[in-house]
Amino acid sequence: MTGSASGLGYAVSKSLIVEEKSNVICLDKKKIKNFNFKNSHTVDFTNNLKLKNTIHSIIKKYKIIHGVVNCAAVTIPENRFPKKDFKKWKKTFSVNIDSIFMICSILCENAIKNNQKLNIINFTSIGAHQGFPKNSAYCASKGAVTQLTKSFSLDYGKFGIRANCIVPGYFKTPMNKKSWTSLNERKKRSSKTILGRWGLPKEICGPVKFLLSEESSYITGSDIIVDGGWLSKGF
Numbered sequence: 001m002t003g004s005a006s007g008l009g010y011a012v013s014k015s016l017i018v019e020e021k022s023n024v025i026c027l028d029k030k031k032i033k034n035f036n037f038k039n040s041h042t043v044d045f046t047n048n049l050k051l052k053n054t055i056h057s058i059i060k061k062y063k064i065i066h067g068v069v070n071c072a073a074v075t076i077p078e079n080r081f082p083k084k085d086f087k088k089w090k091k092t093f094s095v096n097i098d099s100i101f102m103i104c105s106i107l108c109e110n111a112i113k114n115n116q117k118l119n120i121i122n123f124t125s126i127g128a129h130q131g132f133p134k135n136s137a138y139c140a141s142k143g144a145v146t147q148l149t150k151s152f153s154l155d156y157g158k159f160g161i162r163a164n165c166i167v168p169g170y171f172k173t174p175m176n177k178k179s180w181t182s183l184n185e186r187k188k189r190s191s192k193t194i195l196g197r198w199g200l201p202k203e204i205c206g207p208v209k210f211l212l213s214e215e216s217s218y219i220t221g222s223d224i225i226v227d228g229g230w231l232s233k234g235f
């Protein structure tokens, strides 16, 4: 599980450990506070070599990995608009898509070698499906995760590996602190949904657990949209 130190990743990790009694291996750039995640690794995903070594060391220690939930991501505001910033673009891609490619490639290879099943769940965003202002790197990186997930589901499906996306709408997490704090921005986002509100982090846990379980055994290459109806709403 990546991104366990904050927001949706924290909620999912805790729920898997406390409610499902799962053995969850947590990866994040930040140290995890507030809850004792026993198996946690502090690694910055922009450091490719360190990330690669961490995944290999996890495989060496645990041998069988049943699933991976790639939740870590960044969104970096383009506050010098109309200027676009290539450094921010590169960093966004490094965290949001390069890391997923690396983690999933290593885990898939290991699963096939050992004749094991593997379940991949990648977090995208409604920004993978719609344009959002001054956020081109984020939207493009999430669109790339959508396609990467489909490609992995196709390449590895015959080996019993499934790959799907969770597509969140707006949830109250540190990533969205600024738009939540502004009452105007908060209301604007609520009104874009059919349910008329933001999501709570606990509301992402059920869909992730469903995809991780055998209840979803015939689902692969798909999106599970968890957005209060944002993408379905016209007027």
Ligand SMILES: NC(=O)c1ccc[n+]([C@@H]2O[C@H](COP(=O)([O-])OP(=O)(O)OC[C@H]3O[C@@H](n4cnc5c(N)ncnc54)[C@H](O)[C@@H]3O)[C@@H](O)[C@H]2O)c1
Binding pocket: 002, 003, 004, 005, 006, 007, 008, 009, 010, 027, 028, 029, 030, 043, 044, 045, 046, 070, 071, 072, 073, 074, 095, 123, 124, 125, 126, 167, 168, 169, 170, 171, 172, 173, 174, 175, 176
């Ligand atoms: N919160 C929302 O409304 C929302 C909406 C759409 C999509 N999402 C997606 O859901 C996922 C979780 O979002 P969140 O709101 O919980 O965000 P968050 O900012 O609260 O948490 C992101 C986590 O990723 C980790 N991370 C960032 N850069 C890293 C790096 N270089 N190396 C390792 N870890 C790093 C952070 O330390 C943090 O713990 C993300 O993929 C995000 O794009 C969230």
